[in-house]
Amino acid sequence: MTDVxxxxxxxxxxxxxxxxxxxxxxxxxxxxxxxxxxIGWPDVQAAYGGSDxxxxxxxxxxxxxxTGIPFTNVKNGCATGGSALIAGYHAIRSGAADxxxxxxxxxxxxxxxxxxxxxxxxxxxxxxxxLMVTTQFFATKIRRYMHDHGITPxxxxxxxxxxxxxxxxxxxxxxxxxxxxxxVLASGMVNDxxxxxxxxxxxxxxxxxxxxPSDQAGRFASRPVGIRGxxxxxxxxxxxxxxxxxxxxxxxxxxSALAARGAFEMAGIGPEEVDVAQLQDTDSGAxxxxxxxxxxxxxxxxxxxxxxxxxxxxxxxxxxxxGGCIANGEPIGASGxxxxxxxxxxxxxRAGARQVPGGPKVGFTHVYGxxxxxxxxVLAV
Amino acid sequence: VPAIEPVTVAGEGxxxxxxxxxxxxxxxxxxxxxxxxxPFVVVYVETGDGIRxxxxxxxxxxxxxxxxxxxxxxxxxxxPRYRIADVSTGGAS
Numbered sequence: 001m002t003d004v005x006x007x008x009x010x011x012x013x014x015x016x017x018x019x020x021x022x023x024x025x026x027x028x029x030x031x032x033x034x035x036x037x038x039i040g041w042p043d044v045q046a047a048y049g050g051s052d053x054x055x056x057x058x059x060x061x062x063x064x065x066x067t068g069i070p071f072t073n074v075k076n077g078c079a080t081g082g083s084a085l086i087a088g089y090h091a092i093r094s095g096a097a098d099x100x101x102x103x104x105x106x107x108x109x110x111x112x113x114x115x116x117x118x119x120x121x122x123x124x125x126x127x128x129x130x131l132m133v134t135t136q137f138f139a140t141k142i143r144r145y146m147h148d149h150g151i152t153p154x155x156x157x158x159x160x161x162x163x164x165x166x167x168x169x170x171x172x173x174x175x176x177x178x179x180x181x182x183x184v185l186a187s188g189m190v191n192d193x194x195x196x197x198x199x200x201x202x203x204x205x206x207x208x209x210x211x212x213p214s215d216q217a218g219r220f221a222s223r224p225v226g227i228r229g230x231x232x233x234x235x236x237x238x239x240x241x242x243x244x245x246x247x248x249x250x251x252x253x254x255x256s257a258l259a260a261r262g263a264f265e266m267a268g269i270g271p272e273e274v275d276v277a278q279l280q281d282t283d284s285g286a287x288x289x290x291x292x293x294x295x296x297x298x299x300x301x302x303x304x305x306x307x308x309x310x311x312x313x314x315x316x317x318x319x320x321x322x323g324g325c326i327a328n329g330e331p332i333g334a335s336g337x338x339x340x341x342x343x344x345x346x347x348x349x350r351a352g353a354r355q356v357p358g359g360p361k362v363g364f365t366h367v368y369g370x371x372x373x374x375x376x377x378v379l380a381v
Numbered sequence: 382v383p384a385i386e387p388v389t390v391a392g393e394g395x396x397x398x399x400x401x402x403x404x405x406x407x408x409x410x411x412x413x414x415x416x417x418x419x420p421f422v423v424v425y426v427e428t429g430d431g432i433r434x435x436x437x438x439x440x441x442x443x444x445x446x447x448x449x450x451x452x453x454x455x456x457x458x459x460x461p462r463y464r465i466a467d468v469s470t471g472g473a474s
Contacts, residue, residue, distance in 0.1 A: 114407035125459030127410025129437060130402060136423045139400035144425075147398070147448050191400040191423075192443070245460075249431025 004092045004227045006379070007220035008037025008210030009341040012105075014328040015174025017204055022054025022107035022331075025206035027063045029334075030103055033208035038221025039099065041065045044210075046091050048084040049103035050074035052332035057084075057103055078280065078369020079232055080104050081207065081336025086230045086375060088211050100211040106331030108202035120243055120371060134370060135199060135283070137242040139191035142285025146193065149300035151288060153193050157181035158306040159284035160198045160326055166313065167327025169353040174203055175327040184284075198284040203329020207337035209344075225344045225363075228378040229267035233259040235372025242370035256280075259374035260294035260366060267378035271295040274378075275360030276346045277317060278339035280368040281324040287311075291319070294366050294376070318356045321346060336375060339365040347381045390428045392454030393466065397427035401443040422446050426463060436461030 010032025012025040020028075026049070034040060041064045049057030050073055058071035076083040081104035088100040113134055117127040126132060145151060161181045167173035179197060187197040210220075217224035235241055238253040264270060271294065279294060281287040288302045296317055297305060305311060311319040322328065322342040325335055343363030345351045363379045405411065405418035422438040424446075438452060439462050452463035 112404075112407060114409075116410055123459075124410070128412040129460045130406040130411045130421065131423065131435065131437070131460055132410055133402065133406045136400055136402060140398040140423065140425060143400060144398035144448070189401065189403050191402060193400075245435050247425065247433040 001093045002095065003214035004089050004211055005214040005217040005224035006209055006227060006340065006344050007212045007217050007224050008033040008039070008222060009344045010034070010036055010208045011172060011338055011341050012206040013172055014205035014331070014338070015203060022051055022105050022204065022206070023060060023063070025107065025204060026051070026057070026060055026103050026105035026208070029105065029206035029208040030060065030064060030101060033101070033210050036222050037210040039210070042067050043099050044101045045069055045097035045099050046088070047071040047101040047103065048074055048087040050076070050080040050084055050333050051104065051106045052077065052080060054105055054107045054333070060103065077373055078332055079336065079367050079373040079375040080333040081340070082365070082367045082375025082377070083232050085209060085337065085340065085377065086232050089227055089230050092211050092213055098213060098216060101208060102211065102337065103206065103208040104333040104337045105206035106333040107204040108331065111202070113202060122243060122245065126243070126245070132243070134242050135191045135194070137244070138283045138286055139194050141240055142283070142289065143193055145285070145289055151300065151303055153185065154181060155288065155303050155306045156193065156198055156284040157184040159281070159287050160184040162312055163281065163320060163324050163326035166321055166354055167323030170322045170327070173323045173327045174329045175323065194283050194285060200282055200325035200330045203331050205328065205331040205334045205338065207334045207341050209337055209340055223348045223381070225347050226380050228269060228380050229263035229265070230377045231259050231262035231266060232373065232375035233262065239372055241372040254293045255372045256290055256293040256366060256368050256374045257295070259376040263376035263378050264295065269362060269378050269380070273362050274317065274364045275358070275362050276321060276343060276356045277319050277364040277366070278321070278324065278342055279319055279366045281320055281326050282330065284326070286368070287319065287324070290366060290368065294364070313354055313356055321351065321354050321356060332369070336365070336367040339367065340377065340379070343379050347379060390430070390432050390434060394426040394428040394434070394452060396446065396448055396450045396452060397425045397433050398448060399424040399438070399446050424452065424463065426452055426461070434461050436463055438463045438465060441465050
């Protein structure tokens, strides 16, 4: 089977852009990715993409060109970008296409997501009672994790402080003002123990990636990055997810752990070899828990890691170097490919003020979303 | 592969985790009570057999809720609704 490389990446600006539609943000990202690869839309042989709330990706052909290629819509919650990437990866692996475009985009209104119970297979009473609120899940999960593993609120604040710092040196980020941990703690409770500035906000943006067989990657304009592992999973029994009305007895399982393990096994690379990681940071607590679920540290070690700045750009494992969802916002369809864009930029050594020192060789991405989906990649140069 | 079948769970249990809903959820689907939205406590309650049930604790001071407090089911008309059974269990777990 053919090895697959990323030969082009592009993102739109992230954050509120009232004059632009989600589709327009997608087109910006696609054109940037094509230019990065040094190709035009007619060179693309197949495409995969999606948004959660901004329309169908295959309609982008009316802006990009009616070249007749297969364009498959992907709708997979927060894993939309990751799932589209994996579909494109397999199209190249199987020999179905030699140049594949993957795109994710979204544009959400202000405030928390408004979700209807019937769409999730839940009784109406769950919604009328006020339990169709995604942030409650992240809060109750980290609350128990803090209780079991000795994580303190100050550590949650340090995760956000790092995110805003990284956002402040990323010209493309939405939140560009650095905030101290004290300011994060004082920003008001949203869902205890998580404060306002510990959460990402639903946002706007587009991201796109061009894939090609590794043995042809030299003919594109930019330095290729290899996809060593790419795996998506749905939730196993006993995992704690958004809108779980109940949990069975015993230890919790984790869809993120399943996807991460699968990606590392596929790559033949271990978590200890990763030089830069992007982890789903819907909130500070999610980044803390995903560090251990993805295999980077033991439960509870995060307390020491954050105190020692281990996840900062110059630390032992830089995490969310572009500011993550906390500083870029969460356009659901785009976030997974924004992570890929950031890792590729880091591995190419082109991240400017936020460049991870020492010439990183191996990167990792992880998305997680409701109702229990995760997609992970291992990328390497 | 575990088979799923209905079981009867105890109405009494201990708070396994909780949060406080500090902002009014979007309507629809949320229906605020007659007096308007007030912050409320969302819990997972662990029963004796280890099953954890999501619900709401009514009538509690959000700042006094702790993991390990004993709660008792009062209604399951919309979602499971509990009340704190014994305030002296605060902080234990």
